[in-house]
Amino acid sequence: MNIDYENLSPEMIQLVAAVFLIRLIIWLFYANTVRKTLMLISPENRLITPNQAWLLAIPLFNIYWNFVVAARVADSLTNEFYDRKIAEEEDPGRMAGMWYAWLFLLSNIPLPAFILITIGLLSFVYFIGYWVKVNNFRNLLAEHEKFKKNQRD
Template sequence: MNIDLEHLSPEMIQVAVAVFLIRLLIWLFYANTVRKTLLLVAPENRLITPNQAWLLAVPLFNIYWNFVIASRLADSLTNEFYDRKIAEEENPGRAAGNWYAWLFLLTNIPLPPFILITFFLLSITYFIVYWVKVSNFRNLLVEHEKFRNTPKD
């Protein structure tokens, strides 16, 4: 399928730009969730700096960076949960993060449309699952921090 870029209507260009900007905005919100989670992890337990989470919003580079985040965030959370003595799953979020990273990679490979649509839908599903898991881990760390800072009678 060839797309004649010279004869695209202005409406088609506007839709393409709008879809790109919405996708970028979603990636920025997601990166901010990862960054906020990493800010709650003690610096000695981090395997990645919080500001490196913003690299998730860089198109094309984020294909690789999703794998890095899935691995290093899980290891950072493991270290933090161990130090805080919080009982949580082993390698928190790594499986969902890796599934999302692989499916996102596959959606960026030129494949037949029916396969791409399948990978895209699965990618969105695992993206949401992983984002919710990361958000839940952040909430767990916030609640634990409140508990640790409560004065004891």
């Protein structure tokens, strides 16, 4: 199937632009969740700075950066949970993040449509799952800070 890019209708161009814009906005919200989580981790425990989370919103570069984030956020959380003496899973969120990173990588490789649709759906499911997991860790760290603050008062 060949696509005639020169004769695309204005509606089709608008649809593609809208989908790209919506996807970018979702990536920005996701990056902000990762950034907020990293901000709750003490600087000595971080293996990635909070502002580096914004790199997740750069199309194509984020294919690589998802792997970096999954590994470094998991290691940063492990360090922070150890210092705060919070019992949590080993390598928090690493597997979900890596699954998402691999599926996102595969979804960007030209493959037959039925395979891309399957991988795309799986990628979306793991993306939401990882995002929720990171947000839950952020909430856990925030609650722990509130608890510590109330104990000091």
